[in-house]
Amino acid sequence: MADAFDPTTHPHRRFNPLTNEHVLVSPHRTKRPWLGQTEAPQPTNLPQYDPACYLCPGNSRSSGDKNDTYDHTMVFRNDFAAVLPPPGPLGPAAPHPLLATQPVQGDCDVIIFHPRHDLTLAHLPAEDIEKIIEEWVSIYHKRGTQEGIKYVQIFENKGAMMGCSNPHPHGQVWSLSEVPTIPSIELASLKRYASNPDVSSSEAPRGPNGEPCLLCEYVHYERSVPQDEGRIVVQNEHWVALVPWWATWPFEILVLPHHCHIPSLAHLTPEEKTSFAQILSAMTIRYDNLFSSSFAYSMGIHQRPVPAKEGADDEDDVAHLHLHFFPPLLRSASVKKFIVGFELMAEAQRDLTPEQAAQKLRACSDVHYST
Amino acid sequence: MADAFDPTTHPHRRFNPLTNEHVLVSPHRTKRPWLGQTEAPQPTNLPQYDPACYLCPGNSRSSGDKNDTYDHTMVFRNDFAAVLPPPGPLGPAAPHPLLATQPVQGDCDVIIFHPRHDLTLAHLPAEDIEKIIEEWVSIYHKRGTQEGIKYVQIFENKGAMMGCSNPHPHGQVWSLSEVPTIPSIELASLKRYASNPDVSSSEAPRGPNGEPCLLCEYVHYERSVPQDEGRIVVQNEHWVALVPWWATWPFEILVLPHHCHIPSLAHLTPEEKTSFAQILSAMTIRYDNLFSSSFAYSMGIHQRPVPAKEGADDEDDVAHLHLHFFPPLLRSASVKKFIVGFELMAEAQRDLTPEQAAQKLRACSDVHYST
Ligand SMILES: [Zn+2]
Ligand SMILES: [Zn+2]
Numbered sequence: 001m002a003d004a005f006d007p008t009t010h011p012h013r014r015f016n017p018l019t020n021e022h023v024l025v026s027p028h029r030t031k032r033p034w035l036g037q038t039e040a041p042q043p044t045n046l047p048q049y050d051p052a053c054y055l056c057p058g059n060s061r062s063s064g065d066k067n068d069t070y071d072h073t074m075v076f077r078n079d080f081a082a083v084l085p086p087p088g089p090l091g092p093a094a095p096h097p098l099l100a101t102q103p104v105q106g107d108c109d110v111i112i113f114h115p116r117h118d119l120t121l122a123h124l125p126a127e128d129i130e131k132i133i134e135e136w137v138s139i140y141h142k143r144g145t146q147e148g149i150k151y152v153q154i155f156e157n158k159g160a161m162m163g164c165s166n167p168h169p170h171g172q173v174w175s176l177s178e179v180p181t182i183p184s185i186e187l188a189s190l191k192r193y194a195s196n197p198d199v200s201s202s203e204a205p206r207g208p209n210g211e212p213c214l215l216c217e218y219v220h221y222e223r224s225v226p227q228d229e230g231r232i233v234v235q236n237e238h239w240v241a242l243v244p245w246w247a248t249w250p251f252e253i254l255v256l257p258h259h260c261h262i263p264s265l266a267h268l269t270p271e272e273k274t275s276f277a278q279i280l281s282a283m284t285i286r287y288d289n290l291f292s293s294s295f296a297y298s299m300g301i302h303q304r305p306v307p308a309k310e311g312a313d314d315e316d317d318v319a320h321l322h323l324h325f326f327p328p329l330l331r332s333a334s335v336k337k338f339i340v341g342f343e344l345m346a347e348a349q350r351d352l353t354p355e356q357a358a359q360k361l362r363a364c365s366d367v368h369y370s371t
Numbered sequence: 372m373a374d375a376f377d378p379t380t381h382p383h384r385r386f387n388p389l390t391n392e393h394v395l396v397s398p399h400r401t402k403r404p405w406l407g408q409t410e411a412p413q414p415t416n417l418p419q420y421d422p423a424c425y426l427c428p429g430n431s432r433s434s435g436d437k438n439d440t441y442d443h444t445m446v447f448r449n450d451f452a453a454v455l456p457p458p459g460p461l462g463p464a465a466p467h468p469l470l471a472t473q474p475v476q477g478d479c480d481v482i483i484f485h486p487r488h489d490l491t492l493a494h495l496p497a498e499d500i501e502k503i504i505e506e507w508v509s510i511y512h513k514r515g516t517q518e519g520i521k522y523v524q525i526f527e528n529k530g531a532m533m534g535c536s537n538p539h540p541h542g543q544v545w546s547l548s549e550v551p552t553i554p555s556i557e558l559a560s561l562k563r564y565a566s567n568p569d570v571s572s573s574e575a576p577r578g579p580n581g582e583p584c585l586l587c588e589y590v591h592y593e594r595s596v597p598q599d600e601g602r603i604v605v606q607n608e609h610w611v612a613l614v615p616w617w618a619t620w621p622f623e624i625l626v627l628p629h630h631c632h633i634p635s636l637a638h639l640t641p642e643e644k645t646s647f648a649q650i651l652s653a654m655t656i657r658y659d660n661l662f663s664s665s666f667a668y669s670m671g672i673h674q675r676p677v678p679a680k681e682g683a684d685d686e687d688d689v690a691h692l693h694l695h696f697f698p699p700l701l702r703s704a705s706v707k708k709f710i711v712g713f714e715l716m717a718e719a720q721r722d723l724t725p726e727q728a729a730q731k732l733r734a735c736s737d738v739h740y741s742t
Contacts, residue, residue, distance in 0.1 A: 005460040005474060011453065012462065013473040013549060021552045024475065026453040082382065082397040082713070082720060089376040091383065096592045097571070098585070099616050102384040103376060104395065153717045163709030172712065178384060180718035181392045200468070214469070221467045245470050300716025326715050338534030339710065341543065342453070344697050345671025346524045346551035349453060 007353055016246035017193070017214055018186045023248045023348040030351045044294070046118035046167055055168035057115045067112075072131040074112040075139060081108035083176060086148055106176040107143060111135050113169035120158065120169050120294060122284035122368055129277035132171075136301065137265045137273075143175035144306035151179045151305045159296025161328055161336060171299075179305050186302055190214050190318045207261045208317040215320035218245075219258040231358040233286060234366075238272050239279040243358040248348035249326045250337055251290065251357050253283060256322035263317045264304035282366060283325075289364040293333035298326045378724055387617035388564070388585055389557045394619045394719040401722045415665070417489035417538055426539035428486045438483075443502040445483040446510060452479035454547060457519055477547040478514060482506050484540035491529065491540050491665060493655035493739055500648035503542075507672065508636045508644075514546035515677035522550045522676045530667025532699055532707060542670075550676050557673055561585050561689045578632045579688040586691035589616075590629040602729040604657060605737075609643050610650040614729040619719035620697045621708055622661065622728050624654060627693035634688045635675035653737060654696075660735040664704035669697045 003010075013022045054061045057069045063079045083106035094100040113132050114124060121129060136154055144152045156171035157164040179187070193199060193214035194207055204220030207213035219240050222232055232242045233253060244254045262268065268276065287295035304319040328336040330352075343349050374381075384393045425432045428440045434450045454477035465471040484503050485495060492500060507525055515523045527542035528535040550558070564570060564585035565578055575591030578584035590611050593603055603613045604624060615625045633639065639647065658666035675690040699707040701723075714720050 003460045005463050005472070007472065010459055011455060011475050013475050015471060015473070017469055022473075022549075024453065024547075024551070028455070029451055029453060080400055082395065082400060082722075084382060084399070088381055089374045092376050095596075096589075098388055098589050098592065100386060101376070101378065102386070102393075104382050104384050151717075153713060155712045155716050157712045163711045174713050174717070176395075178393075180395070180713075182717050218467075218469050221469065225466075298711045298715045300712070302716070324716060340533045340669045341526045341528045341671070342524060342545055342551075344669045345526050345673070345695060346522075346545070346553050348552070351453075 008356065013347075014246045016244075016248075017218075018189050018246075019182065020185065020189060021348065023246055023350060024342075025353060026349060026351050027353050027356075030356075048116050048118050050117045050168070053117055053166060053168050055110075055112050055166060055170055056117050070112065070115055072114065072128065073135040075109055075135060078108035078110050078172065082174060083108060086177070102178065104177050106149060106174065107146075109139060109143070109173040109175075111139065111171045111173065113171065117168045120167075120284070120288075121280055122288045122295075123370075124169075124281070126274070126277040126281045129280050130273055133265075133268075133273050133276055137268065139173050140265045140303075141307055143173065145309070146175065148177045149175045149306060151176050151183055153180060153183070153300065155298060155300040157298050159294065161296040162298050164296075183302055183305065187305070187316070187319060190320065191315070193217075194318050205260045207320070208263075208314065211318075213261050213318065213320055215256055215322060216258075216261050219256055223258060228359075228362075229355070231354050233358055233361045234279060234282045236275045236279055236282075238275045241279055241283040243354040243361070245354060247354045247357070248350060249328070250330050250350060250352050251287070251327050251361065252354075253287075253325040253327075253361075254322055255279060255283065255325070256320065262321045263319045264307065264321055265301070266304075266307050267321070283361075285366060285368050286361050286364040287325075287327065289369050290361060291329060291333040292369045295327055296329065296336075300324050300326075379727065384718075385617045387615075387619075388589075389560050389617075390553065391556065391560060392719065394617055394721060395713075396724060397720060397722050398724050398727075401727075419487050419489050421488045421539070424488055424537060424539050426481075426483050426537060426541055427488050441483070441486055443485065443499065444506040446480055446506060449479035449481050449543065453545060454479060457548070473549065475548050477520060477545065478517070480510060480514070480544040480546075482510065482542045482544065484542065488539045491538075491655070491659075492651055493659040493666070494741075495540075495652070497645070497648040497652045500651050501644055504636075504639075504644050504647055508639065510544050511636045511674075512678055514544065516680070517546065519548045520546045520677055522547050522554055524551060524554070524671065526669065526671040528669050530665065532667040533669050535667075554673055554676065558676070558687070558690060561691065562686070564588075565689050576631045578691070579634075579685065582689075584632050584689065584691055586627055586693060587629075587632050590627055594629060599730075599733075600726070602725050604729055604732045605650060605653045607646045607650055607653075609646045612650055612654040614725040614732070616725060618725045618728070619721060620699070621701050621721060621723050622658070622698050622732065623725075624658075624696040624698075624732075625693055626650060626654065626696070627691065633692045634690045635678065635692055636672070637675075637678045638692070654732075656737060656739045657732050657735040658696075658698065660740050661732060662700060662704040663740045666698055667700065667707075671695050671697075 008027045011026050060066050086105040088103050088105050091101040091103045140152050152175045154173050194211040199212045205216045234241045238259050240258045241255045303321040304316045330337045379398045382397050431437050457476040459476050462472040462474045511523050523546045525544050565582040570583045576587045605612050609628050609630050611629045612626045674692045675687045701708045
């Protein structure tokens, strides 16, 4: 009991208040010799246009449809959708209460981010990222107001390491007739926090009805920590990108608005969209600079499940718009983290602390290494 | 609405009552052309003894310690443990209620399964697997009765695909001063089920105090389904290995006793250990035969957190001993499933149904392909 607690030395657990799960942090292990899986280096020097790419302008897709010669973004229905549009059959009677079948309908869309085959968010000027944000706003409205849709999940897999077989910059949108597990758990946590009378008041912005918002409160605290000690990687007038206290991926980042409570993409002002594009540019440039390579990740947008419907209950406004970036790389452009064993069976686990990860990302240049 | 619901055609969700999470099933997608990540083939023709292996009998480990010339199993403390034994420092005061630090102590052990470098569970005679089970029983007792330990997590990572850098057969045991997230969630689900007055009675065995047990009830139902239609892969007098209704991995298997409620390894009779070894042999042989390759997986044992302490509350006896096998392979010896995008951000998702997976595993020979 002699030593004082040191978060860079002593094993400890941190609690994720969005999902109510813990992460086990083992900072003393960052010195062990063998960590993670070695991956082949990602291809570089991609062409600006690839005649074999089904996402490049004017090319044909596997459905036989031909892409437009689009200037900024383009949206089409995924030819191998995980869910199918309504109507679908009703579920069968459950043979046992533990084996109920819940049919699900919906749509899966692909958003091409840019005509250039070789560019990613980290290479695009903020004006071009703003066009992608406009496309997210528009598809959130289009799919989210469709009959029977209860959640619109926007996400991006970037890099072969994340199962993305085509480097042409693009994301996906799965719209479902049920709220999926993780957004549903997060929403419940936000609701619980809003109605908890024990939450002490701070100067943080408040959620609907003046009730406390878990994420407004959290980001307000993070902004009060001296910059070089904390978890913030970059910030601007409206947005923060930080490695959350409870991060499970080595260089996980949470992007969220800090100046007020914003439930969804539909609530963004033009100024907020502009600064949103700027922070996405700033943080993805740092990601690429970390290991001087195109940084793989899965990104997902969590927000109000669907836009408010007329006459509908507005309790879903407790949602606080945020983006998760889960990157697999651990300590070089080719060594990624395994999610196996203890993590699959018991609890998320990390060696590097979130503060150490934020420090490494802050130390990266804000100019892309390739320029 | 014309079609009747067909679980091999229509997207649907299934509920996992152990973790209270859903899995999205997209069976119509099993026909899409590109699925999963191609891995390099695993090395075959390993030597019986490898002078460079730190697990082979008589060899030295990185700590400098030398292995015994053991005949069956051998246990040693992990040289790169994720947690450290007590005492440790107290946690610091939380700077904000959302950033509490929970120090954690414990031990990490390695269990070598067999002296032979080249054998896995699928190759070992059941008598040798029984020696491993005895070692699990003994370490569960040793660590679980240690001051301050609240959970003993036994697991195995098999195959380079699962981050296992050494093919010499071995598993791990992490013993912690806190109950980790997943076992804690499962235990809460079992307790909720036991005290739910709405659970209808069946002929299934019962848990403590005659209360219903979620897993006794579930496995009882599965055994009532005609063998060639259901999810059971193999079974014997005491044990069942099945692809659970709510499986998220393509060929996930749950192994559990079916003839009575068994809270932990410490409760097993000699006969139950013998048949336990037999079912582990039978199911791992089928795993290897599925793609005629050494089948990678993470395996974990869930049970009563630690053995009962004298005078302690016995409500943890609601735990029902079971093993999870999570294998990454999808449709060949080299194509594995990605866990990315929608699955990380929203909900587990699978294409192949659990019934289809069980059918493929049942169709495998019960004799190892290499013999
Ligand atoms: Zn979220
Ligand atoms: Zn379990």
